[in-house]
Amino acid sequence: MNIYTNPPQQDWAKIIARPAMDTSQMQAIISPILDNVKNNGDKALVDYASKFDNVIIDSLSVSITEIDEAEQLLSSGLKTAIQQAYNNIYKFHSSQLQPAEKIETMPGVVCWRKSVGINKVGIYIPGGTAPLFSTVLMLAIPADIAGCEQIILCTPPQANGKVHPAVLYAASISGVHTIIKAGGAQAIAALAFGTESVPKVYKIFGPGNQYVTAAKQMVQQFGTAIDMPAGPSEVCVLADESSNPTYIAADLLSQAEHGNDSQVLLVATSQEIISNVQLQLTEQLATLPRAAFAGNALSNSNAIVLSNLEQAIALVNEYAPEHLILATENAEELSTKIVNAGSIFLGHYTPESVGDYASGTNHTLPTNGYARAYSGVSVDSFVKKITVQQLTHQGLQNIAHTVIAMAEAEGLQAHANAVKVRL
Amino acid sequence: MNIYTNPPQQDWAKIIARPAMDTSQMQAIISPILDNVKNNGDKALVDYASKFDNVIIDSLSVSITEIDEAEQLLSSGLKTAIQQAYNNIYKFHSSQLQPAEKIETMPGVVCWRKSVGINKVGIYIPGGTAPLFSTVLMLAIPADIAGCEQIILCTPPQANGKVHPAVLYAASISGVHTIIKAGGAQAIAALAFGTESVPKVYKIFGPGNQYVTAAKQMVQQFGTAIDMPAGPSEVCVLADESSNPTYIAADLLSQAEHGNDSQVLLVATSQEIISNVQLQLTEQLATLPRAAFAGNALSNSNAIVLSNLEQAIALVNEYAPEHLILATENAEELSTKIVNAGSIFLGHYTPESVGDYASGTNHTLPTNGYARAYSGVSVDSFVKKITVQQLTHQGLQNIAHTVIAMAEAEGLQAHANAVKVRL
Numbered sequence: 001m002n003i004y005t006n007p008p009q010q011d012w013a014k015i016i017a018r019p020a021m022d023t024s025q026m027q028a029i030i031s032p033i034l035d036n037v038k039n040n041g042d043k044a045l046v047d048y049a050s051k052f053d054n055v056i057i058d059s060l061s062v063s064i065t066e067i068d069e070a071e072q073l074l075s076s077g078l079k080t081a082i083q084q085a086y087n088n089i090y091k092f093h094s095s096q097l098q099p100a101e102k103i104e105t106m107p108g109v110v111c112w113r114k115s116v117g118i119n120k121v122g123i124y125i126p127g128g129t130a131p132l133f134s135t136v137l138m139l140a141i142p143a144d145i146a147g148c149e150q151i152i153l154c155t156p157p158q159a160n161g162k163v164h165p166a167v168l169y170a171a172s173i174s175g176v177h178t179i180i181k182a183g184g185a186q187a188i189a190a191l192a193f194g195t196e197s198v199p200k201v202y203k204i205f206g207p208g209n210q211y212v213t214a215a216k217q218m219v220q221q222f223g224t225a226i227d228m229p230a231g232p233s234e235v236c237v238l239a240d241e242s243s244n245p246t247y248i249a250a251d252l253l254s255q256a257e258h259g260n261d262s263q264v265l266l267v268a269t270s271q272e273i274i275s276n277v278q279l280q281l282t283e284q285l286a287t288l289p290r291a292a293f294a295g296n297a298l299s300n301s302n303a304i305v306l307s308n309l310e311q312a313i314a315l316v317n318e319y320a321p322e323h324l325i326l327a328t329e330n331a332e333e334l335s336t337k338i339v340n341a342g343s344i345f346l347g348h349y350t351p352e353s354v355g356d357y358a359s360g361t362n363h364t365l366p367t368n369g370y371a372r373a374y375s376g377v378s379v380d381s382f383v384k385k386i387t388v389q390q391l392t393h394q395g396l397q398n399i400a401h402t403v404i405a406m407a408e409a410e411g412l413q414a415h416a417n418a419v420k421v422r423l
Numbered sequence: 424m425n426i427y428t429n430p431p432q433q434d435w436a437k438i439i440a441r442p443a444m445d446t447s448q449m450q451a452i453i454s455p456i457l458d459n460v461k462n463n464g465d466k467a468l469v470d471y472a473s474k475f476d477n478v479i480i481d482s483l484s485v486s487i488t489e490i491d492e493a494e495q496l497l498s499s500g501l502k503t504a505i506q507q508a509y510n511n512i513y514k515f516h517s518s519q520l521q522p523a524e525k526i527e528t529m530p531g532v533v534c535w536r537k538s539v540g541i542n543k544v545g546i547y548i549p550g551g552t553a554p555l556f557s558t559v560l561m562l563a564i565p566a567d568i569a570g571c572e573q574i575i576l577c578t579p580p581q582a583n584g585k586v587h588p589a590v591l592y593a594a595s596i597s598g599v600h601t602i603i604k605a606g607g608a609q610a611i612a613a614l615a616f617g618t619e620s621v622p623k624v625y626k627i628f629g630p631g632n633q634y635v636t637a638a639k640q641m642v643q644q645f646g647t648a649i650d651m652p653a654g655p656s657e658v659c660v661l662a663d664e665s666s667n668p669t670y671i672a673a674d675l676l677s678q679a680e681h682g683n684d685s686q687v688l689l690v691a692t693s694q695e696i697i698s699n700v701q702l703q704l705t706e707q708l709a710t711l712p713r714a715a716f717a718g719n720a721l722s723n724s725n726a727i728v729l730s731n732l733e734q735a736i737a738l739v740n741e742y743a744p745e746h747l748i749l750a751t752e753n754a755e756e757l758s759t760k761i762v763n764a765g766s767i768f769l770g771h772y773t774p775e776s777v778g779d780y781a782s783g784t785n786h787t788l789p790t791n792g793y794a795r796a797y798s799g800v801s802v803d804s805f806v807k808k809i810t811v812q813q814l815t816h817q818g819l820q821n822i823a824h825t826v827i828a829m830a831e832a833e834g835l836q837a838h839a840n841a842v843k844v845r846l
Contacts, residue, residue, distance in 0.1 A: 081828035088528035088822075095526050096536070103518050105511035105783035113519070116762045118796050130834040166832055202796040220652070225796035229643070250841040257837040289836050335811055339539045346813035351841035354814060357829045358822055360528035361810040373541050373625040373648035375808040385798040387784040388758055390769035391777060399511075399781055405504035406780045409589055411553040413712050414680040418673040418774035 001266065001281075001298060003274060005305040009314075015302060016319045018231065018263060018368055026214035030185050034218065037189035042196045048186040053127075055157045060197040062163055062179035067172050070165035082170055085137055085358035092360030093142045096379040108395020115383040117147030120199055122191035123176070124206035124216075127156035127183055131164035132207070134356065136171050138363050139205045139377065144175030146382035150199055151176045154191060156183020184208075185215035192219035203227070205364070205377065227377055231368030234263035235352055236321035236341075238312055238334075239273050243327040244348060248273075249280030251325055254353050256297035257290040263367075264301040265319060267312050274303045313337045320371040323352045342371045396422055424689065424704075424721060426697060428728040432737075438725060439742045441654065441686060441791055449637035453608050457641065460612035465619045471609040476550075478580045483620040485586055485602035490595050493588035505593055508560055508781035515783030516565045519802035531818020538806040540570030543622055545614035546599070547629035547639075550579035550606055554587035555630070557779065559594050561786050562628045562800065567598030569805035573622055574599045577614060579606020607631075608638035615642035626650070628787070628800065650800055654791030657686035658775055659744035659764075661735055661757075662696050666750040667771060671696075672703030674748055677776050679720035680713040686790075687724040688742060690735050697726045736760045743794040746775045765794045819845055 004015055036044040042060055049057045071079070102112045123139045125132055136153065143151045153176045155163055163181060171179055180198050182190055188208075194200030203225040204216055216226045235255035237248050252264050268274050281298065285291050306312045313334070316324060320340035328334055331346035338344060342365030343355055356363045364377035391399070400419050407415035427438055459467040465483055472480045494502070525535045546562045548555055559576065566574045576599045578586055586604060594602055603621050605613055611631075617623030626648040627639055639649045658678035660671050675687050691697050704721065708714050729735045736757065739747060743763035751757055754769035761767060765788030766778055779786045787800035814822070823842050830838035 078828055078832050081825040081832075084529075084822075084825040085829060088532065091528045092526050092534045095524055098521070101518055103515050103783065105514045106507075109511065109777070109782050111515045111783045113801070114759075119762060132833065134829055134833060223652075223792060225793075229646075246844050247841070250837065250844045253837040254835070254841040257835060284837075284840065288840075289834070294837060332811075332813060336537075338809065339542060340807075341809050343810040343812070346811065349816050349819045349845055350812055350814045351819075351845065353826055353830060353838040353841045354532070354819070354822055355810075355812055356826075356838060358825045359532050359812045359814070360526065360534045361812050369646060370648075371807065371809075373807065375806075376810060378536070378808065378810075380803065380808070383798075384763075384794065384796065385801065385803070386761070386764055386794075387766040387778075387799060387801075388755075388769065389766070389773055389778055389782045389784050390755060391773045391782070393772050396772045396774075396777070399507075399777055402504040402507040402781045403776055403779075405501055406508060406557055407776060409501050409504075410555065410557065411712070412677070412680060414673065414676040414707075414717060415776040415779060417707065417711075418670070418677040418776045421669050421673045422772055422774065 001278065001301045001303045003303045005271060006307055007304065012315055012318055015304065016265065016315070021231065023214060026210065027218065030211065030214050030218055033185045034189045034215065037186050037195065038193045045182045045186055045190055045195060048184065049157060049181065052184055053156050055159065055161045057157060057161060057181055060180050060182060062168065062181065066162060067168050070168035073165040074169055078166065079169065082133065083173070085134070086141065086173055088358050088360040089137055089141045090145070093379050094145050097145065106398055108392040108398055109389070111387065111389045113385040113387050115385050117149065117383055118203050119148065120150040120152070120201040121148045121382060122201035122204040123151065123153045124187055124204060124208055124212060125153060125155040125167055126208050126212070127158065131166050133164070133166035133170040134363065135207060136167055137174055140171060140174035140176050142362070142377065142379045143382045146379050148382055150178070152178045152180065152191060152199055152201055154180045154182045154187035157181040185211045188212060188215035188219060192222055192224040227364060227381060228366055228374050229370055232261040232263055233258050234322040234367055235325065236265040236267065236316055236319060236323070237325045237327055238316055239266065239268045240309065240328040241270065241273070242329045243273060245273065245276035245280045247348060247351070248277045248327055249284050251351050252281065252298070253284055253288065253294050254351065255323070256294035257288060259293050260296040262297040264297060265321065266303040267315055268303065268305055269307070269309060269312060271305050274305060309334065320369045322365045322367045322371065325352060340372050342366045342376050424701065424724045424726045426726045428694060429730055430727065435738055435741055438727065439688065439738070444654065446637055449633065450641065453634065453637050453641055456608045457612045457638065460609050460618065461616045468605045468609055468613055468618060471607065472580060472604065475607055476579050478582065478584045480580060480584060480604055483603050483605060485591065485604065489585060490591050493591035496588040497592055501589065502592065505556065506596070508557070509564065509596055511781050511783040512560055512564045513568070516802050517568050520568065529821055531815040531821055532812070534810065534812045536808040536810050538808050540572065540806055541626050542571065543573040543575070543624040544571045544805060545624035545627040546574065546576045547610055547627065547631055547635060548576060548578040548590055549631050549635070550581065554589050556587070556589035556593040557786065558630060559590055560597055563594060563597035563599050565785070565800065565802045566805045569802050571805055575601045575603065575614060575622055575624055577603045577605045577610035580604040608634045611635060611638035611642060615645060615647040650787060650804060651789055651797050652793060655684040655686055656681050657745040657790055658748065659688040659690065659739055659742060659746070660748045660750055661739055662689065662691045663732065663751040664693065664696070665752045666696060668696065668699035668703045670771060670774070671700045671750055672707050674774050675704065675721070676707055676711065676717050677774065679717035680711060682716050683719040685720040687720060688744065689726040690738055691726065691728055692730070692732060692735060694728050697728060732757065743792045745788045745790045745794065748775060763795050765789045765799050
């Protein structure tokens with residue numbers, strides 16, 4: 001880690017800057033894939049599975065039999081764990097539903113908002129080294145709670161032509177309606193345009209590599225919404241004298257093991273805290289199966305000493321981390337001063353990994369400083385709130401003067417007329 | 424209007440398709456403007472005001488004196504109307520704030536969401552033929568309720584170098600902190616990158632011409648969020664035998680007067696309704712100051728006869744209108760079947776123009792079919808919801824098995840370790 005001690009505030013922006021992503025070449029690579037799927041549908045998906053995943057696919061849709069098989073293949077311990085995570089995520093997310101509340105803004109003028117699940121949504125689950133069945137729960141459960149009528153999941157087939165059983169199991173208990181063996185930019189294209197097997201959806205969710213991310217950005221221009229812009233995952237730990245260096249090192253490593261580009265930032269109120277964490281990092285890193293990733297990520301990471309918590313909070317708010325661990329005393333009180341973060345973990349017994357899997361909060365969160373303007377995924381992400389208004393004849397009379405005066409002042413006579421003809 | 428009688432369902436998509444917008448040339452036009460403002464700040468804004476608005480600007484910021492003057496220039500009738508609209512919009516939007524609710528998902532595991540206003544937001548208000556002071560209310564009021572700390576409004580100067588007094592008055596009562604005389608793509612660039620006079624913001628709201636719209640799309644790649652993608656304004660009226668053709672014609676014209684590209688769709692349960700509306704359209708159109716716009720928009724519009732309300736609702740949901748007027752009996756009951764719309768107006772005494780100005784709902788709504796996935800602007804648009812979780816030591820023990828089992832099954836040992844070291 002690079003260590004900075006009491007850097008002046010004007011240098012913070014440079015120290016905490018994320019590496020710029022060069023996406024200039026992506027459009028040329030992705031465009032032909034989008035076109036091919038748009039024009040050739042399922043055939044293009046089967047061809048790409050052969051080309052990119054080295055698998056011959058008979059049927060793009062996962063059958064009921066495969067889902068039943070998957071349940072047999074999982075240990076009962078893992079199924080119990082997935083079920084417990086499901087329960088916690090379901091409980092927290094179902095509290096996010098908002099009932100319509102009618103507001104009479106003036107006599108005879110009643111307004112409300114009704115929440116409606118986005119009819120068709122797509123969920124992308126990457127393949128690769130780790131089967132991200134936790135992300136299935138994080139996206140399908142709020143979609144199901146929101147009342148989305150069609151939840152379509154795309155994920156690349158493994159070398160044996162099947163989908164990882166934990167992904168299938170999580171999908172089957174979370175309300176996913178259709179599971180498609182397709183990965184990469186071609187899966188995003190299928191969800192955006194529709195194919196014979198894949199229904200066209202209105203919004204696409206989920207993580208992915210640079211091709212998936214670029215494809216999600218690009219299909220927006222064809223009218224498909226996406227969850228949020230994406231970047232490498234991040235954690236920021238804010239530590240004071242009460243913190244435990246063993247815990248902090250473990251938290252930093254749990255982020256660093258994601259990949260070489262993972263972002264890790266330690267902010268501490270003394271040099272000693274950082275020195276102790278570094279000793280622990282060396283010790284714990286040696287035991288990790290993904291030590292190569294974690295080591296690379298750490299070597300690009302920063303630790304910053306600031307002389308007091310006020311300054312530390314200011315720096316955290318400027319950085320706007322995806323995950324923020326407040327490894328401090330009075331963490332809840334301190335959290336009220338945090339204005340830019342995706343998800344906050346309070347105190348010494350709340351590691352990020354509880355939120356990654358099972359505390360109940362969502363792990364699809366804004367990276368790359370997007371927490372300044374974006375929220376993480378929630379039930380809100382899967383609903384539209386449609387406003388409704390109803391006026392009585394008396395209500396229209398009560399509001400008529402206001403609407404007519406404003407419409408005429410904006411030079412919009414027909415707007416005024418629409419009230420006048422009804423009086 | 425083009426009239427279709429009982430078109431088969433497979434033809435609907437073609438009939439209700441919006442005209443495609445060709446934005447391919449825009450990037451080349453807008454890029455140099457973004458670069459110039461990024462590199463030259465205020466000087467670029469002053470130069471563009473001279474070039475595009477034909478005005479020499481002394482100071483980009485509107486002074487307190489100009490705001491005080493504006494209040495003197497408005498009639499008391501208009502000020503009363505703006506104040507009434509303010510009250511209704513404020514009342515409805517303040518009901519959208521969500522207090523944090525702590526959920527104990529399992530013993531010792533507590534999760535909640537806290538809403539925080541986006542620190543810095545930008546509002547764009549177009550100049551042009553109509554001074555859109557109503558849009559100032561619609562964007563600044565929810566920003567103020569959300570607790571945004573800096574609300575920056577950009578709007579092009581008029582020929583006299585000033586901002587329209589109604590825009591200034593609405594801004595001054597709605598909580599806007601800074602008003603900048605800058606329009607077009609250059610204003611969007613100033614909000615996205617910041618200049619000497621214009622604070623860099625995290626999210627930009629507001630309507631605009633094709634240059635503004637393209638600039639908003641483009642600054643997203645630099646990390647600035649925007650309210651939603653934009654297209655021409657639309658209304659769909661669904662009329663049954665109880666409807667009044669005079670009212671419907673007035674509603675269609677109030678949309679059509681916006682501009683040549685306004686979208687107007689009439690869906691009716693009989694041919695007779697449409698014929699009666701057409702007679703009224705001819706009569707009312709003749710009296711309108713903006714008859715040229717309205718006539719052009721109408722000539723590109725469609726009226727569709729469908730034999731029953733069920734079919735009509737299905738078509739409306741497929742079209743996903745920005746504004747939907749249910750000019751029917753039992754409109755509220757019918758509205759429960761609407762799943763894709765921006766804002767719904769119920770019954771015979773709720774013209775769209777009440778929502779455009781003063782009912783209390785927001786008039787910044789998803790056009791172009793985006794209502795399938797997007798909501799209109801609300802207080803939600805100006806806040807981030809940050810999740811927070813706190814575990815006791817016992818809570819961590821309760822959830823430990825679940826997190827460890829899932830992390831290990833995903834091959835993420837360091838995630839499991841972060842729990843294990845704390846047990």
